[in-house]
Amino acid sequence: MFKTFQRSWELTKISWSVLQKDKELLVFPLISMIGVAVISLIFALPLLSSGLIQALAGEEESSAVAYILGIVILFLYYLAISVVVTYSNAALTGAVFMRFDGKDPKLSDGFAIANNHLGAIVTFAAMNATVGVISALIRNAGRDSKNWVARSLADALADLVSTAWAIITFLAIPVMVREGKGAIEAVKRSAQLLSDTWGRQVVGSAGIGVIFALIALAFLIVIGPLFALALSANSAVLIGLVLALAVLILGGISLLNGALNSIYRVALYHYAHDHKVEFFEEEALRGAFVPKPGGA
Numbered sequence: 579m580f581k582t583f584q585r586s587w588e589l590t591k592i593s594w595s596v597l598q599k600d601k602e603l604l605v606f607p608l609i610s611m612i613g614v615a616v617i618s619l620i621f622a623l624p625l626l627s628s629g630l631i632q633a634l635a636g637e638e639e640s641s642a643v644a645y646i647l648g649i650v651i652l653f654l655y656y657l658a659i660s661v662v663v664t665y666s667n668a669a670l671t672g673a674v675f676m677r678f679d680g681k682d683p684k685l686s687d688g689f690a691i692a693n694n695h696l697g698a699i700v701t702f703a704a705m706n707a708t709v710g711v712i713s714a715l716i717r718n719a720g721r722d723s724k725n726w727v728a729r730s731l732a733d734a735l736a737d738l739v740s741t742a743w744a745i746i747t748f749l750a751i752p753v754m755v756r757e758g759k760g761a762i763e764a765v766k767r768s769a770q771l772l773s774d775t776w777g778r779q780v781v782g783s784a785g786i787g788v789i790f791a792l793i794a795l796a797f798l799i800v801i802g803p804l805f806a807l808a809l810s811a812n813s814a815v816l817i818g819l820v821l822a823l824a825v826l827i828l829g830g831i832s833l834l835n836g837a838l839n840s841i842y843r844v845a846l847y848h849y850a851h852d853h854k855v856e857f858f859e860e861e862a863l864r865g866a867f868v869p870k871p872g873g874a
Contacts, residue, residue, distance in 0.1 A: 586788040593838035606670035607836035613662035621655040656710040660703035668692040701761035752847035771850040790835040
């Protein structure tokens with residue numbers, strides 16, 4: 579456990595040192611966050627008012643037409659979010675590649691790189707959205723069952739689909755940006771790099787996200803009592819201030835997590851592609867993925 583935390587901490591420190599050279603790169607995950615928030619608001623209002631969310635969750639009886647319409651809107655929602663997130667990640671990844679190449683990237687460079695791969699970005703976003711909808715439908719199908727075993731199996735299967743896709747596509751955006759491949763080829767290439775470098779059957783090891791998850795948890799533990807006090811005081815101003823503080827801090831944590839993870843993925847791509855180690859220790863990169871227990 580301690581070794582896992584130590585490794586995650588080292589990855590975070592190294593990624594942070596790289597980010598210090600180009601702090602403006604935080605703009606890309608900021609754009610992603612704002613885009614996701616705006617898209618969620620746009621889609622949430624019609625979904626909630628129409629009852630489609632309740633229909634998908636099985637909380638209300640609905641017609642087949644409403645259910646199908648709900649799935650379509652859910653797909654469009656996932657697609658819109660994935661386009662924004664993938665575009666921002668591609669721009670950030672391109673800028674990070676420039677830094678690894680010894681260049682001094684600007685925001686305009688990142689946007690230009692993302693624009694050059696717009697077709698692949700949209701296609702990859704559609705693939706992400708499809709997997710997301712499939713996972714959601716599997717999970718919701720389990721929730722409709724009164725059998726707790728069926729519900730547990732559905733949740734496990736949904737998690738398996740999401741996790742497998744996340745691992746397979748871990749290097750897809752770096753491949754897309756660096757090698758200029760289309761979305762499907764980028765996914766295949768990502769899977770190949772993972773297989774050739776870490777083995778065919780692997781699971782993700784603890785990375786930078788562990789540190790930020792712990793930071794977020796610590797913050798929530800602190801902010802919880804403050805929010806309770808604000809509620810007990812029945813003060814709209816205090817409640818608003820606490821919520822604003824929570825959004826600000828958690829948003830900042832998310833920004834840093836996104837930026838540092840992109841730096842880490844570029845380093846992993848270099849390591850997997852030509853075993854080039856830049857900024858990071860080779861042992862840390864080698865431990866990014868570990869063999870699945872019982873796997874070959």
